[in-house]
Amino acid sequence: MFGELVAVCYREDRYAIPRALIKREARRRLDTIVREEGKDPRSFGRAFVKAVEAAALAELKTKTIPRTRLCDVVWDTKRGELRVFGRGALATERVASLVERTFQIRVELASYPARAFGLDLGSRAGGVLDRLAPGWLFPDLARGQENAPDEEAA
Amino acid sequence: MRADDKDQSAQAPAAVRRIAEKAFLGPEFLTWLYFTLLEEGMELPLPDAFAKGTAEDEALVQFAVGKRAALRALDASGARVALSGGGLDDNGELLQAVRRGALLEVLALEVAIQSRVYTVTLRADDGGLVGVKLPDLFSEPDEAAPDPTVAPPDPLGAPRGKPRRPKLKLPLEDVLALRMQCLSELEAVIDALFARFVTRRLARAWQTEDLGRMRRHVAHGLKQRLAPE
Numbered sequence: 001m002f003g004e005l006v007a008v009c010y011r012e013d014r015y016a017i018p019r020a021l022i023k024r025e026a027r028r029r030l031d032t033i034v035r036e037e038g039k040d041p042r043s044f045g046r047a048f049v050k051a052v053e054a055a056a057l058a059e060l061k062t063k064t065i066p067r068t069r070l071c072d073v074v075w076d077t078k079r080g081e082l083r084v085f086g087r088g089a090l091a092t093e094r095v096a097s098l099v100e101r102t103f104q105i106r107v108e109l110a111s112y113p114a115r116a117f118g119l120d121l122g123s124r125a126g127g128v129l130d131r132l133a134p135g136w137l138f139p140d141l142a143r144g145q146e147n148a149p150d151e152e153a154a
Numbered sequence: 155m156r157a158d159d160k161d162q163s164a165q166a167p168a169a170v171r172r173i174a175e176k177a178f179l180g181p182e183f184l185t186w187l188y189f190t191l192l193e194e195g196m197e198l199p200l201p202d203a204f205a206k207g208t209a210e211d212e213a214l215v216q217f218a219v220g221k222r223a224a225l226r227a228l229d230a231s232g233a234r235v236a237l238s239g240g241g242l243d244d245n246g247e248l249l250q251a252v253r254r255g256a257l258l259e260v261l262a263l264e265v266a267i268q269s270r271v272y273t274v275t276l277r278a279d280d281g282g283l284v285g286v287k288l289p290d291l292f293s294e295p296d297e298a299a300p301d302p303t304v305a306p307p308d309p310l311g312a313p314r315g316k317p318r319r320p321k322l323k324l325p326l327e328d329v330l331a332l333r334m335q336c337l338s339e340l341e342a343v344i345d346a347l348f349a350r351f352v353t354r355r356l357a358r359a360w361q362t363e364d365l366g367r368m369r370r371h372v373a374h375g376l377k378q379r380l381a382p383e
Contacts, residue, residue, distance in 0.1 A: 113176035134178040
């Protein structure tokens, strides 16, 4: 807490372990079970193989350095504004979801349309905004009739 | 259509759909901003971005088009043009892309608010700011007179970097507050510009004045490039 600012840093660890490596490690474990316990490989059910793969993945994770991404979040409690210093889905989805769960607040993305609806417009302008459609800068393109620029100027 | 082909997923809430339907406002804003800045000589008075009572000359914000812009066509093709480097304020490729129906979806700007200069890239899709460079507020002001005993640098000698100014040592709380204040100042300018755009966009004058002005600018710019020497 820094006065009215709440500063939080979220860390996201991502393990990029190739699927082939997990398969190979699981295969090695299954071979060990067959060799040491004398079991028939055909008796291994799908659930058992999956459990061995999960155990192999857990072990590989302990040996792997994860890719870490840090994302700073500064919440101005007075203005009700949250600044997320990150990009992409990390900032717009995962961190927003974490902030919602941590602080029990609702996070809305301040995209331009959202800002437009947040502006103090009159009732007439508000109605126009509701019905607003994309404005073609060059309507002739929509009709498939592209004119030369000098014709446009004329 | 088979019975199970029907979309049975829950519909998004009305507020979310309402915002999603107006996604075109972002690219339209950046395109309007680009042409407005060019028309207005890269200088706009934005009193709404400052506290009441701010002097007129202090509410004057200067802009420069940065080194990055990207445009995307509004139609289903979604064709994209990415431009980088200097001279984007007078760029034929950009005008040609606009003429072919593309709108700006990324625009780099330099913004000078009073004596503070910011560098920022605006994104149209999520309203985010990318690559923000805040003014250097943490260095001691460089006001010391040059020392006469020290020889001036040799202009033909090896290039030497700009001497670093000593940094102010401020508590973390102050640094954070100062940086957030800078960001707020920049956002206030962008919000004021966007409010101005929305006001124009919703007025009848949009069709008669703003669109006409942008079309003329594009046509004039392209004509200049096509005209024989």
